[in-house]
Amino acid sequence: MSRSNQMFGDNAFDLLKDLKRSAQTIPAFDDDGVRQVLEEIKAIFEENVAQASSYNNSGDRSLWPLLNYRHAALQRNKRCLLAYLYERMQRIKAMRWEFGPIIPSDIKQALCDPEVQFFNNYSKSLASYMRSVGDGQGIDLTGNLRPPKSLYIEVRCVENYGKFELDDGEVVHLKKNSQHYLPRAQVEPLVRQGILQHIA
């Protein structure tokens, strides 16, 4: 290989390290990194194929260690790459639970097309599962995330939301910086979206 100080697998390992270090919900999809790893895999594979055929012709056993070494590097690259994708997938899944079925636009920029597609598929099958549970009655599993401590909670409005109708028909005006004492079950989604803030 022409690159002097670089070992096989370094690119793949960098992918993982970057992902782990990033503090964002999900960093931008590393198109270049992934392509480099894929190219490396391909290059190693081709070298191995070439050498394997020359081994078949010559029967030169001294090539064995090199073949094995390349194979191991190949496996490692593959594993790192898939781990990278898997970890991103976990974060995408977590987003479905956190933000609901629509990806916030700032996060959407960080995803690549197949990832957006995966999110939509995941979201759809989760929704249809939740609808079908319990003999067609359906349960919203994304609610009731924390054990209930009290029926009502005190919340403060972080932004202007406007009118909010409760189950019993009562209408509350959610104005910025106003405080309310509302049923927890009904305002939980708003708290998760960051419109309301739960105060002790």
Add this chain to the structure above:
Amino acid sequence: MSDSENLEQALNEHDLSTEAALADVNEDDDEDEDAEPITAQKVLDILETAWTNEMCAPELLQHQTDMLELMLSQVAHMEEQMKDLDKNDFRFVVHQMELERIRYIMASYLRCRLQKIEAFTQHIINQDETRDAADKRLSSEEAKYAQDFAQHVDEYFTKVATRYMPNQQRGEAEQRIVAPNLMSHVFLKANVAVSGVIVGVDDEEVDLTPGSQHIIPYQLVADLVQKNQAQLI
């Protein structure tokens, strides 16, 4: 404890409807055992045990669709009843709270199962294929969800990476199967006396007395949990 007593009372008022519902379920399943009268409290107990077991066990346990459906209709029923109650009545608050708790348990239980299904998708699907229809671990909805999920993950991996890899390197999907660690330790409480449980590699035996608690690798007691002779805590 007044909460739960209150609930018990409230729930017992509706025992009759629950029994009817259960009879329905039994008919559907063609079970030949007698339809034992089951109270709503009992259903809740079963669900609670199933929930704690599921939370603690490393692998996916038997699904509880019947119990869950009973409880759901019970909750709907109670909500209906509570509409007639005065909102400022003390009982209203207590009942509402209890309903919230039940709902949390059910949601948390199903969520926990989904997490396991997502983590060990292929392993669980493979295992369930070898089981008889009667003791499948996945409910039919969960089975569909698992299939869908496996397919979506595969699609995603293929699109981003594996299709760019050399042919011989693509397969090996079986390498990617993740299985739970069944030998991880769990906390266990015995419900009934069980004698001669083998613990450890050197065939050491232990007798469990009712109510006693132990820390033990899961696999050694998996069948006890399955038969409800012991429960995880």
